[in-house]
Amino acid sequence: MRLPFTKMHGAGNDFVVLDATRAPLDLTEAQLRHLGDRHFGVGADQILLVERTATPGVDFRYRIFNGGSGEEVEQCGNGSRCFVRYVVDKGLTDKSTIRVETLNSLLELRLQNDGRVTVDMGAPVFEPARVPFDPSGLEPRVVADSPLWPLDVNGERVEIAAVSMGNPHAVQVVTDVDTAPVATQGPAIESHPRFPRRVNAGFLQVVDRRHVRLRVYERGAGETLACGTGACAAVVAGIRRGLLDAVVDVETRGGRLTIEWQGGDAPVLMTGPAVTVYEGAIEL
Numbered sequence: 001m002r003l004p005f006t007k008m009h010g011a012g013n014d015f016v017v018l019d020a021t022r023a024p025l026d027l028t029e030a031q032l033r034h035l036g037d038r039h040f041g042v043g044a045d046q047i048l049l050v051e052r053t054a055t056p057g058v059d060f061r062y063r064i065f066n067g068g069s070g071e072e073v074e075q076c077g078n079g080s081r082c083f084v085r086y087v088v089d090k091g092l093t094d095k096s097t098i099r100v101e102t103l104n105s106l107l108e109l110r111l112q113n114d115g116r117v118t119v120d121m122g123a124p125v126f127e128p129a130r131v132p133f134d135p136s137g138l139e140p141r142v143v144a145d146s147p148l149w150p151l152d153v154n155g156e157r158v159e160i161a162a163v164s165m166g167n168p169h170a171v172q173v174v175t176d177v178d179t180a181p182v183a184t185q186g187p188a189i190e191s192h193p194r195f196p197r198r199v200n201a202g203f204l205q206v207v208d209r210r211h212v213r214l215r216v217y218e219r220g221a222g223e224t225l226a227c228g229t230g231a232c233a234a235v236v237a238g239i240r241r242g243l244l245d246a247v248v249d250v251e252t253r254g255g256r257l258t259i260e261w262q263g264g265d266a267p268v269l270m271t272g273p274a275v276t277v278y279e280g281a282i283e284l
């Protein structure tokens with residue numbers, strides 16, 4: 001099968017985007033991993049599948065697969081911005097505000113005049129069972145509004161906030177992201193037994209109340225240049241600890257995202273770039 005695709009990125013988090021709006025596309029995990037493979041395939045952190053939906057009031061469905069593992073996941077922030085750029089550029093819609101369903105959420109996305117995209121990512125979830133995170137037998141240190149859970153990681157004690165943005169995140173505060181143990185702790189946290197569906201591991205450096213630096217070791221993909229849901233989870237965790245204001249610029253290794261959260265049940269708003277790199281086709 002010859003499969004056309006579009007290569008895109010959002011702040012350096014890169015995607016192979018596939019059009020399944022005209023005919024269904026059923027790919028195996030092995031084919032998805034091949035698309036994600038940087039040596040033998042196209043190479044991408046995630047594969048995005050754009051579909052139509054019959055759900056009333058919803059314009060599209062988009063499905064997300066991690067490029068390293070081929071598994072389907074619930075949410076992808078940078079991918080959602082690329083999804084909007086894709087459906088607008090391909091003429092699949094003429095709307096500038098688009099509603100899309102993912103595996104477990106409904107998102108509203110707006111293309112801005114400057115080409116950036118703002119996404120209503122919904123409200124964050126902290127209830128451990130819904131992250132999901134197993135806190136049994138652990139005593140959290142509570143700072144302001146936020147329980148910080150002690151985790152044993154490679155024999156060290158690490159304090160994390162457990163947050164779901166539709167997908168699971170473990171966020172820890174570090175003094176300097178450049179020297180943070182992302183490569184060693186990242187995989188250990190990703191597969192930590194207290195996260196039954198595994199987890200994305202965030203390392204957050206607070207520069208000031210409106211500016212942070214962030215690295216994320218992603219579930220099923222390894223460290224990426226940016227993680228949109230990771231940025232939302234990290235800012236929300238920082239706000240709950242009383243470290244950050246409601247609007248924060250997040251500097252990642254691939255670009256800058258702006259995250260806004262007014263607290264409580266308010267949705268998290270994420271704004272950032274979405275760029276098409278090239279079009280291609282691959283034999284699968």
Ligand SMILES: N[C@@H](CCC[C@H](N)C(=O)O)C(=O)O
Pocket residue numbers: 013045046066073074075076077078079167168200218219220221224226227228229230
């Ligand atoms: N890069 C993404 C997140 C993709 C999914 C993640 N690896 C997971 O398994 O939950 C983003 O921009 O949010």
